[in-house]
Amino acid sequence: MIGSIAATIVISSSSNYLAGNFILSNPDTFYNDFFIKPWIRICTYLIGMLAGILYNNFKNGKKQTNKLFLGYINLISSSNLIHFRYSKPCFVLSKLGHSGIVQFADKVLNNNILRRGMYLLGIALISAVVWSLVPAQHDSSNFSQAGHSIYLAFGRIGFVLGYFLLVLPCLFGKRNLLKTALGARFWNPLSKMSFCMFLCHQWVIERSQYNIKSTRYYDNMYAFYLGIADIAITIPAAAILTLIIEIPIVKLEKAFLVPNKLLKGSHFEEEHEDFEAIEIKK
Secondary structure, eight states: OHHHHHHHHHHHHHHTOOTTOGGGGOHHHHIIIIITOHHHHHHHHHHHHHHHHHHHHHHHHHHHHHHHHHHHHHHHHHHTOOOOOSHHHHHHHHHTTOOHHHHHHHHHHHOHHHHHHHHHHHHHHHHHHHHTTHHHHHOGGGSOHHHHHHHHHHHHHHHHHHHHHHHHHHHTTOOSHHHHHHTOGGGHHHHHHHHHHHHHHHHHHHHHHHTOOSOOOOOHHHHHHHHHHHHHHHHHHHHHHIIIIIHHHHHHHHHHTSOHHHHHOOHHHHHSTTOOOOOOOO
């Protein structure tokens, strides 16, 4: 990530690339030699990978804890060695087997100050990335070349990191308005097509821009119309790619590359996937 940030600053400074106005920055070299290069864009993918690793470790750590908790309780119950009258032994027992990420998730879920701080910091980062560019959009000279380069290096990182802070409590199981909105069932079809939408959206944008036959004045409303039009074309194109390429390939991978035991899963995982707590009564 440090190398990507350094490369972005050096390349944009040496080529005089401007944030938010690539047309004034030699658009051919900006796009082909800078904008689409993986060493420029990799930071946001690394943050996404970090989110996936945290979520996977959280789920695995939680399942391991649940297995230990249930097994220990079954042992005690069958031997009648200990009589549970108080909640403290259960609390101590529930802590056994917790991984570091599960402990961190518990802090996020149970500490209102920490969680709200993450929400505020995430909103602040996204707002800063969006609104700090406005002066440069009105007049690129409002930013020095160093300012343009710093924004190009940290703009995407700040936006994605802000979003990461907003959704992290949701990944840990916190039920809030954001999780309700993002977890609604009507998103399921789009979520299955998201990768193909990512692959074909740039092609849709390029086709619409290259087919322009006259000079156009861009304002916020016109940009909004173009965005809606690009989305309306991208979704059907992604649906076709998903049906004829992605889904068949995924089925082939499951048939030939994934062991059957991983597909079927253990009996415990199926029965206790959403295990939250166990209440022991006298």
